[in-house]
Amino acid sequence: MARKIVLTLHRNDLRLSDNELLHAAHDQHHKDVTHVLPLYVYDERFIELSGLPGYERQGPEARTRLCKFWRTGAFRARFLTEGVFDMRNSLKQRGSDMLLRFGKMEDVTTDIVRAIKDNGDEIEEVFFQKEYYTEELTIERNLRAALKKVGVKLVMFDQVPLIHVDDLPFAPEDMPDVFTPFRKRIENLEHLGRAPLPVPKQFKPFPRPANDANPWPGYGSQIETEHRGLEDVLQYLLRPLQDTFQLRAGSEGKNQKSAFPYAGGESAAMQRIDWYFKHGDPPPVARYKETRNGLLGHAYSTKLSPFLCFGMISPRTIVRALDEYEAKFGSTQNTYWVRFELLWRDYFLYAARKFGSKLFTLGGFEEVTDPKQAKQKTSPGWWKEWDQDESLKKHSEDEQTAVRWMKGTTGVPFVDANMAELRESGFMSNRGRQNVASFLTKDCKIDWRLGAEFFESHLIDYEPSNNWGNWQYVAGVGNDPRASRQFNPIKQGNDYDPRGDYIRQWLPQLAEVPTNRIQCPWTLSDKDFKKYIPEGSYPKRPVLEQQTWKAHYTRRGPSKQGVPNRNERVKNPGPLIVSGGAARTNGQNGHSSSNNSSPRGSSEQPRDRESRVIDKVIRKEGHGGDDSCRERNLS
């Protein structure tokens, strides 16, 4: 008898719980479906596949549009692969499996659907997660058209945000452009997000191919028949990245110093949720608001973003954990604030939907919201061209400002320590991200897209709307009502790393510098500079120096560590989200005024390929009014 199959094509939904694709394949409406075929395709446009033996790439290398960095760096490649194998193991434990293939999502899927039909089996539907970025929409269109030709329907599931699009109190295209009104309208909803869906009780069997000699088509069947595991696949994926600094730093496994020392996958995500919301009396979330601006260790914030980005956990599951915590310990500003941050995630997701390809353009969302401003900010001279930095022109490529920012050799320790953390661990705190982004765009005045692409390549938790949206925000071309906001890295260093522990961790060459000079080592006398810093290990002068920094060279007053950001002190107590998501007003708990709305190496390091590549791009591209990034191209 013919088998009736549903194919669930997974991308950033690498989980079993609260996964609408898997849930639907096992629900009442699909009673007649006998088999479910979960498929994951490593797509050559997003991750470089040329290291796979015998793999023939159809398009160009998987590099970023402007700067040609690898789109998926070593840490994210590892995290993703761990997540893929974790999902496959979980499915296997439930009598199912997941097919792994490499290529282009729409081609691979269509070939498999054809093979299913040729085999005499029935297939009417392919389930797929809805994503709204230019490339992802193109893939969806191509896939829909290809499947239509073989008589199969593509069914989409819109499950990335916490608040389902149908539950928004406004049409998505009419969402408020500024975060605070967006948040306030959402907080008036009766429930903050729907209840998560359970893992299907009984998984339908995985449809094995007719015979082992004739596996499902697509590159990957050999890996399957040879029983290649995670480390083998990972080794192939990392092969092309051999020339990057990040790989060297991460090649021995996880960086022990990392603030994000976790493996990828739903299992690890669930463990983290358990630890953060349930472990201890009270659990760590009880101090979230005080600690979330931290820099060291894994406990200062939830560390859920990498799991969220790949859908290894759903935001609704996090809200469920908060509800359970509150049922036991009560709701506080700390729990309110986790929801508050999750709303930032939704805000950028929906803003990206609303503004489409403007997420990636030099002029950003402002091209729509304030075309006059955007015109000015995209005119020649607004952003400094990377190779036209007069003071550095005569210097070697290594000394270009953009390259020094990427390598963490600007000479400003708070910036460099954060960049070292990113390169050596794939993670950086929100505080760090804001500072390095502000330094690149507001101090160095370099095209913000360089920073966004560098983050895209290096972050474990890279997610288009959150990354590009936050970059726009800091660069002043997005939705920040205070577009001129600029961070003072000396003050920030004093406030958030008052003892210099963070700097010492990531810039060990500065370990001996006295604490009152660690944020500004150039103020040391020549003699002391030599005494405390190994020769040639750190720039003697910063790449630039602002007048406003000087007042903070000698720190005065108490540190802010452990003290909430001044902007976050309650001025106007607002609604408190209580268990179950209902909003109520509570004088003890509040939210911020609009201005709290902050979304929130050494010179001897071997010069890596990405620096060389960027130097080339710098010369080729130029920018200014360039809108060549209007659409991130498909290969």
Ligand SMILES: Cc1cc2nc3c(=O)[nH]c(=O)nc-3n(C[C@H](O)[C@H](O)[C@H](O)COP(=O)(O)OP(=O)(O)OC[C@H]3O[C@@H](n4cnc5c(N)ncnc54)[C@H](O)[C@@H]3O)c2cc1C
């Ligand atoms: C320049 C820049 C680039 C960024 N790029 C990304 C990115 O690619 N992917 C990403 O997930 N986040 C990004 N962020 C947002 C933020 O820095 C991270 O989400 C956060 O540091 C992750 O750590 P956490 O999970 O411990 O956060 P927590 O403080 O525990 O927050 C809980 C969750 O709220 C969400 N959240 C928190 N802050 C923000 C924010 N500012 N914007 C959107 N969502 C937020 C995240 O999903 C996070 O997991 C960026 C921020 C900046 C300033």
